[in-house]
Amino acid sequence: MLKLTGYSDRIYARPGQTIEFKVNCDGPKTYQADIVRLICGDTNPDGPGFKETLVRTDVSKRYKGRKQVIHAGSRVIIPDSEVFDRLDSFTVQAMIWPTTPDKGEQGLIVRGSPRARAGFGLMIDANGAIALRLADGKCMETVSTGRKLLERHWYFVGATFDAKTRRLSVFQEPLEIFPGVRDGGSARRTVKVRGPGAVRAPLVMAAMPTRIAGDQVFATGHYNGKLDSPRLADRVLDAAEMEALKTGLPASLETAVLAAWDFSLGIGTEQISDISPNRLDGNTLHMPVRGMTGWNWDGETMDWKSDPGQWSAMHFHDDDVYDAAWETDFLLTVPARMKSGLYAARLRAGSHEEYIPFAVSPAPGKEKKIAFLLPTASYMAYANHHVGCTGATELQNGCLAVYSPQDVHLHQYREYGLSPYDTHSDGSGVCYTSRLRPVLNMRPKYQSVLGGFKGSTLWQFNADTHLVDWLEAMKFGYDVITDEELHDRGLEALKPYRTVLTGSHPEYWSPEMWEGLDAWKRRGGRFMYMGGNGFYWKVAFSAETPGIMEIRRCETGIRAWPAEPGEFFNSQDGGYGGLWLRNAHPPQTVGGTGFSAQGFDLSSYYVRKPDSFRPKVSFIFKGVGKNERIGDFGLIGGGAAGLELDRAAPELGTPPNTYVLATSVDHTDVYMLVPEEFLETAPGLGGQECPQVRADMVFFETLNNGAVFSTSSISWCGSLAHNNYRNNVSRITKNVLKRFLDPKPF
Amino acid sequence: MPSSYKIQPEDRPFIEEMRKTPVGHHSPGLNRVLTLLRGEPTEGKEVLVIEEPHKKWRLGICAGERGTPIRLTKKVFDDLEEAEWYVFKRRWKKHTGETIR
Numbered sequence: 001m002l003k004l005t006g007y008s009d010r011i012y013a014r015p016g017q018t019i020e021f022k023v024n025c026d027g028p029k030t031y032q033a034d035i036v037r038l039i040c041g042d043t044n045p046d047g048p049g050f051k052e053t054l055v056r057t058d059v060s061k062r063y064k065g066r067k068q069v070i071h072a073g074s075r076v077i078i079p080d081s082e083v084f085d086r087l088d089s090f091t092v093q094a095m096i097w098p099t100t101p102d103k104g105e106q107g108l109i110v111r112g113s114p115r116a117r118a119g120f121g122l123m124i125d126a127n128g129a130i131a132l133r134l135a136d137g138k139c140m141e142t143v144s145t146g147r148k149l150l151e152r153h154w155y156f157v158g159a160t161f162d163a164k165t166r167r168l169s170v171f172q173e174p175l176e177i178f179p180g181v182r183d184g185g186s187a188r189r190t191v192k193v194r195g196p197g198a199v200r201a202p203l204v205m206a207a208m209p210t211r212i213a214g215d216q217v218f219a220t221g222h223y224n225g226k227l228d229s230p231r232l233a234d235r236v237l238d239a240a241e242m243e244a245l246k247t248g249l250p251a252s253l254e255t256a257v258l259a260a261w262d263f264s265l266g267i268g269t270e271q272i273s274d275i276s277p278n279r280l281d282g283n284t285l286h287m288p289v290r291g292m293t294g295w296n297w298d299g300e301t302m303d304w305k306s307d308p309g310q311w312s313a314m315h316f317h318d319d320d321v322y323d324a325a326w327e328t329d330f331l332l333t334v335p336a337r338m339k340s341g342l343y344a345a346r347l348r349a350g351s352h353e354e355y356i357p358f359a360v361s362p363a364p365g366k367e368k369k370i371a372f373l374l375p376t377a378s379y380m381a382y383a384n385h386h387v388g389c390t391g392a393t394e395l396q397n398g399c400l401a402v403y404s405p406q407d408v409h410l411h412q413y414r415e416y417g418l419s420p421y422d423t424h425s426d427g428s429g430v431c432y433t434s435r436l437r438p439v440l441n442m443r444p445k446y447q448s449v450l451g452g453f454k455g456s457t458l459w460q461f462n463a464d465t466h467l468v469d470w471l472e473a474m475k476f477g478y479d480v481i482t483d484e485e486l487h488d489r490g491l492e493a494l495k496p497y498r499t500v501l502t503g504s505h506p507e508y509w510s511p512e513m514w515e516g517l518d519a520w521k522r523r524g525g526r527f528m529y530m531g532g533n534g535f536y537w538k539v540a541f542s543a544e545t546p547g548i549m550e551i552r553r554c555e556t557g558i559r560a561w562p563a564e565p566g567e568f569f570n571s572q573d574g575g576y577g578g579l580w581l582r583n584a585h586p587p588q589t590v591g592g593t594g595f596s597a598q599g600f601d602l603s604s605y606y607v608r609k610p611d612s613f614r615p616k617v618s619f620i621f622k623g624v625g626k627n628e629r630i631g632d633f634g635l636i637g638g639g640a641a642g643l644e645l646d647r648a649a650p651e652l653g654t655p656p657n658t659y660v661l662a663t664s665v666d667h668t669d670v671y672m673l674v675p676e677e678f679l680e681t682a683p684g685l686g687g688q689e690c691p692q693v694r695a696d697m698v699f700f701e702t703l704n705n706g707a708v709f710s711t712s713s714i715s716w717c718g719s720l721a722h723n724n725y726r727n728n729v730s731r732i733t734k735n736v737l738k739r740f741l742d743p744k745p746f
Numbered sequence: 747m748p749s750s751y752k753i754q755p756e757d758r759p760f761i762e763e764m765r766k767t768p769v770g771h772h773s774p775g776l777n778r779v780l781t782l783l784r785g786e787p788t789e790g791k792e793v794l795v796i797e798e799p800h801k802k803w804r805l806g807i808c809a810g811e812r813g814t815p816i817r818l819t820k821k822v823f824d825d826l827e828e829a830e831w832y833v834f835k836r837r838w839k840k841h842t843g844e845t846i847r
Binding site for chain 2: 043044045046388389390391392394395398399400401402403404405408411412413414425445447453454601602668669688
């Protein structure tokens, strides 16, 4: 178990801005915190070596350690209100689509005070049946339908209680009936409990509160599944009245209904709206998924914006995490003298160590000519993934899965949350990822299960420090701009730069990021795509939910899970999700190449193509021999062409003025063609046979003296430091960067 | 998805190929055997856990259940190819009953 974990409220800041750091120190009494500038996060003794420099700041001192925990599980909280005092006799109802009815008790609509032992709860009981639990402080009774719910089927469920007769009834009605399957039913009983009692408590959906402290509701019994159209009335409604409430709030029932919550209002926010005059509005906690098809989705409409009423469901998960909401332990106000770069708060307590990385952007007017675009959107996509835990990983890797201590921790402590490469505990896809929790695989020194066989085995954040290290070693002045800043500020974030370099795997792009980069390129920006599988997935961020990124894995592509029909549109920005390739903006239009193959065992090398000998591009190969293998060495899988590869494809958008300079060869059969590249199954999709399993190094000119150079391989940057930076990968990169900084037309 | 292939006596020559090249270019025959042996479900599956970065790796066994820790065995490797060969032999025995010397 890791004893030191932490996160920050911001992932980038400019001088003068303040970053808050939140630390869990579980065991050691104190820890030392310092701010360090990160140069190289690779601990491989065969590489350039781990490099960091201490930055003198007010942060440097010992801090008292304290344990901070994450309470995962999404829920809805409706604050307490005097309106609830009318609850004596009552009706509660909802539409549900449970995904784990067998997991044990799960709260659906619960209002109760654990301390007073009073209240009511519509729930799924330990036998997977709908039940109502009622407690008045003295006794508690639970009445169940006794009929087991089916997974992933819609039910109309509810209960009524008549305080005068103490008659309690509960029901579950399947919307679809199967002969011989008895999953519907009801139960009625006269109970001793007098009623839900006069308690002061919020109303909670999708969980069972265990403790209430001010605004905070600690809970257990988290519900997995969809909840739609929950209703609460202050008397026993008859069947026709309950039926009428399914689709809205008829005027005739306005006085009886305490609340009618409509989850189709505020999709993309944390707000919950009650359409009754009582306005018992509330909020979600830990982001249940919104924009989910409801019980009445007819399959004719696909976009929730066109008829939100068909998307009035939310999908709750017991492992949802948005904001860990830890207390702040220390702050850094970025000093004016701190130059732009990659930094981290380094925490140490005995043998325990943790880094909380962040980027510092330049002070306005102090920008350099080069920006390294730190792919933080892609880091968020891989945040705390559990890829190593799946049976298929070893096949995709062609070697054993190798776990770092962080992976071992994430494997066991599931409350640290999931990534969009995972599925939830109920098997549904993870479409929100948050950075407001410790992201344990976005760390220097971290080795990844996706980093190839032997060597440094780095991926994403730590792999990208190879590029930072090279920029430092070559003495190029550079700034670090994050994806998040590009999303926030658009073109303005990139305007000062002549050249922008990507990281090794800039895979995830929001429309705002895309437009910002594209506008900069149209103005003559010179762009170096230093990786592979870039510009692939379309994602959404929202100012309403800072720190969250959304992805809908729809249609095609290498997908960890498939988005369900009718759930292809993001909740955060309303945009259509999936691949940029299917959104009129193929990756090939950005870097000239697009994702074609992946494999995670050995990387390979490039050979020059005829285009590389044309005079216009001679500057790229200055000092590189005609028959040299390019990058047959390196720290990531042993070569510069590896992990994920992109090819030039004029039919998909590679510009007609593109020079294909070099292409990679000799990939193993672990490398296979991506699914969007073939329509019918046939043998021959592996690296030894399939001609599309390759990385194409390309160059092309763009408007206003702009240009693009693309390596098209994730492992390229892992070869830069070979032989003390004296190698053809480093040489080509340097040739291009130096020429790109020269404003002269090509 | 797990392979439905069953190892045949004709697959024995691939043992030597695996010993020489546990990771990298393989013959179609060895690929077929490895799709079976490496593609098993997570429950009971072998993984390596870094003991000392770039130096030592310990064999771990996955429980296949969320939240259940990886069981660490006593077997430690200082070479990743050696670990591949060890796990190959272990799985070969599980599927065929035959011990590879």
